[in-house]
Amino acid sequence: MQETMVRIKLADYDSLPVGAGQAITVNGENIVLFRISNGDVKAVENRSPHRKGGTLADALVSGKFIYCPVYDLKISLEDGKVQAPDTGEVKTYHVEVIENEVYITI
């Protein structure tokens, strides 16, 4: 099956808090948006890469990294990679901010 990418509007930029994640379900896919301190918006799948799973929505945000709230893994918001000494990865999404609107390509 060929999957097509679509671009979806998610939220108003202004409504996104700085420093806390916003959980969003898009067509059944669980995603968290982070508006980070430099103004960028990042999106990753809302699933802790830890073997036991869990949420990322309430992660501690530090620059371009978040710390998984349940297991404290350090995860890059740029490429979804878990930082050493832990391992793992989460999916990242392409996010665009146009005017005041946040779009994601999925």
Place this chain on the structure above:
Amino acid sequence: MKKKLVMIGNGMAGVRTIEELLKLQPDGYEITIFGNEPHPNYNRIMLSTVLQGDKSIEDIIMNDWDWYKNNGIKLYTGEAVVGIDNQKKQLLSDQGRLVDYDELIIATGSSSFILPVPGSDKQGVVGFRDIHDCEMMIKDSRKYKKAAVIGGGLLGLEAARGLLNLGMEVNVVHLMPHLMERQLDETASGMLKKELENQGMNFLLEKQTAEILGDERVTGLRFSDGSEIQADLVVMAVGIRPNVQLAKDSGIYVNRGIVVNDYMETDMPNIYAVGECAEHREIVYGLVAPLYEQGKVLAANLAGIPANPYEGTICGTQLKVSGCDLFSAGEIGDDEGTKSIKVHNEFDGIYKKIVIRDNRIAGIVLYGDTKDSNRLFRMLTKREDISGMTSVSILEANGCCGGGEAGDVAAMADDELVCGCNGVTKGTIVDAIRTNELTTVDEVGGCTNAGRSCGRCKSLISDILAYTLGDQYDTSVKKAGICGCTTLSKDEIVAEIREKGLTNVREVMNVLGWSQEEGCSKCRPAINYYLGMINFDGYKDERDSRLVNEKMHANIQKDGTYSVVPRMYGGVTTAADLKKIAEVAEKYDVPLVKMTGGQRIGLFGVNKEDLPAMWEDLGMPSGYAYGKTLRTVKTCVGEKFCRFGTQDSMGLGIELEKKFERLDTPHKVKMGVSACPRNCAESGIKDIGFVGVDGGWEIYIGGNGGTDLRAADLLDTVKTKEEAMEITGAYLQYYRETAAYLERTAPWLERMGLEHVKEVLADESMRKQLNERLDKTLERYNEPWQEAISDNGIKEKYYKVRNVTVE
């Protein structure tokens, strides 16, 4: 073309051999492994801890799927090898797969020995060998209550402890008059039995199982003396049987195990055996240390590197059951050729016996105090001549200037084993520390594997670190800073904040040169705490620097749901509140309603977006079931109802909780108030505890009921409730001001010294000042749940989940 190496068995000894081989010759072979369990390689030793509830199955995986992939190893799990054709050099699996080999390792381990008594095939009879057995016991424990463990050896006792933890009644059936009779003498085994009985185990000694009763499922056991017991789960832990059938069928020479020479070669060319399935010089080993040594020799052999032959191993054993510190090695019985040194201190439950033959240690039994096990075991394996030593110096480490352990490390030769489980010598560890600049025990484990199995050697590894790094060890620890973002210690940070008048987290990190601009999950909560402690007058808390529970004001569970725990001051509630809690639980379909350990009702499994509405419906503050703050004040019913109570424990408890709730502390703080020395509120293991006596209160501090159990120390006896409140305030504030973030009162008190804390708190003006700062701090706090309900900004930012649908 690379040669093909195939291994049958994906267990501890086999995979360790492959690890060693990859170290010596990363690209030497194309490697294929067959394992008939569905899992990647896991630490079988740790199954006991899984059963005992300390670890999960995920935690004991040693090499995950990625490891096989990254090392180019082809792995077939859940697939057994059923035939070896040594002419064609080919294997056949039970799924019909044919695989060629150039070299073949048999590492099939062993299976639980199931007693061949009538009924042993009934449902509910299990061995204790693999994850499957473990899962089955855990599952059965939910449905059934009575367990019988046949076998009072290492495995049986560990299984029995696990079943107790799973809430079952446990009978341990043992054929011999003593437990662990192969490792312990009568005295030690008697002490062990007593300890385990205290833990709730029941023993049936000198009982021979004759039949397992029941129709389809087991219902009980009958013994050869005609007596019977009930049981709906029977664990067989009477021994193991090497898995040798495959080798035997293929014409390989098998005695009890697959017979190998000093290079782990069988009598068939290109076929090797390693691990519990192998028999070397007439011994089949059942502990990992010797198996790992075998693996090392085999790996060198396969890599074509000349290696020392394997010449056998003397094993040391310990039992992985908390509360039973025991170590045993070598000969434990006495005979004409032996003499022994014994120490038996019945007051402290300590027993030590050293068996000596020809002026050399031949056996060791330690019970209750095993700290000398490494040193003695080393003397035993090195066959050290002890004729010049006194019995005291044999039993106690004899560093000349009180040096103890450190002197001990210096005296160790480089080739002495530090970690028996993983066969790592002192020399290897020292090398690794020097070449890779290691500073922690975990790092040493990462590089050398030392300490990663049973963990017994960790304290020795830490001594070696101290010895190798010398002064650097201390400074490097200090230099490491509170986290990776800074080299500053807690004291330095606190001093800088005070000196430079810093007022927010960002500023601290900027001014003090943090390497990661916005800090990490370790330093941010700590700085936030220190700032609040120092700027007690109106510090604005930084919510986004808090760890998740404190940020959300509810406890996160592993599936991302939260819990709501309504405050119940002093564990006291009303019928009306109970009704309300019940209604809310019903309305929000709360999956679990549970009495918590801190005397309140927890509603578990709540979706984050429901939290504010639930708090609103409840109309009572939620309790701090999660924070680094005062959690609960546990109380007994006391003078109001109990016939023994001499004081109003509920009254004091409620007053304490109302006054100190919400206070930020370096770590959680728990209190207990009992109205008489019967101590129903367990005040003796709380951060601060009160025990009512005639005419006043005894105050205890620094207790801990958590992972590191510590009984509290008596601080003082006071006459009135007011005095009790005042001392508590001063104590809490002194702890707040001097402890490191995440340091609980128990280690804090040990670090500061009881006498010192007593002195500070005895000083009236000091007490007053501490209380003044504390009272000011307390003014700062708001009720967070009310805030979440009434502040839309907070609701939006922290509790909202949105759904976006597109067609």
